[in-house]
Amino acid sequence: MEKIIWDNRFNLQIDEIDRQHRRLVDIMNRLIATEDEKASDDDIADILGAMTNYLGYHFDTEEQMMLDHGYPELESHREEHQTFVTQTAYFIATYREGGASLKSDILLFLKEWLVEHIVKTDGAFGDFLRNANAD
Ligand SMILES: [Fe+2]
Numbered sequence: 001m002e003k004i005i006w007d008n009r010f011n012l013q014i015d016e017i018d019r020q021h022r023r024l025v026d027i028m029n030r031l032i033a034t035e036d037e038k039a040s041d042d043d044i045a046d047i048l049g050a051m052t053n054y055l056g057y058h059f060d061t062e063e064q065m066m067l068d069h070g071y072p073e074l075e076s077h078r079e080e081h082q083t084f085v086t087q088t089a090y091f092i093a094t095y096r097e098g099g100a101s102l103k104s105d106i107l108l109f110l111k112e113w114l115v116e117h118i119v120k121t122d123g124a125f126g127d128f129l130r131n132a133n134a135d
Contacts, residue, residue, distance in 0.1 A: 001107055003029040010118050012126030017065070020058045021118055027051045028114055032107060048092050051110075055085065062122070071128055080121055084113055 004025050011018055031047050033039075059081040066074040091106050 001032050001035055001104060001111070003032050004111060004115060009123070010115075012118075012122055012129075014065075014126060014129060017062060017122065017126075020054075020061060021122070024051075024054060024058060024114060027054060028111055032111065035104065035107065045096065048095070052085075052088060052092065055088070059085070062125070066125060069129060069132060071125060073124065073128075077121060077125065080117065084117070 034044050063078055
């Protein structure tokens with residue numbers, strides 16, 4: 001699977017969030033790389049753990065920033081985060097139970113969700129913040 005190449009569309013022009021998104025893309029790319037490398041189950045479990053931890057931290061940062069700026073879409077944005085956390089936790093549990101290889105459909109789901117969420121849902125918050133600052 002192709003790794004995610006950082007794209008200008010990912011930039012929200014919010015320094016802290018952009019930095020965190022780059023880190024998430026890096027972790028996702030490490031996960032994608034396990035497909036080609038002979039990664040052990042432990043390696044994959046480590047990366048999945050890092051991903052889960054960092055996602056929790058990152059979502060908290062975003063939601064707090066939205067709260068601070070009175071972002072009207074906070075609730076639906078938070079729901080999107082929570083649905084993703086639930087789905088990811090389910091994938092990880094399934095992976096651990098089965099000890100199975102990380103299926104490419106799971107990788108694809110994670111990758112596509114991340115890109116789509118950054119560009120569309122987070123992008124909307126970036127637009128909101130820029131407009132608010134322009135006033
Ligand atoms: Fe988000």
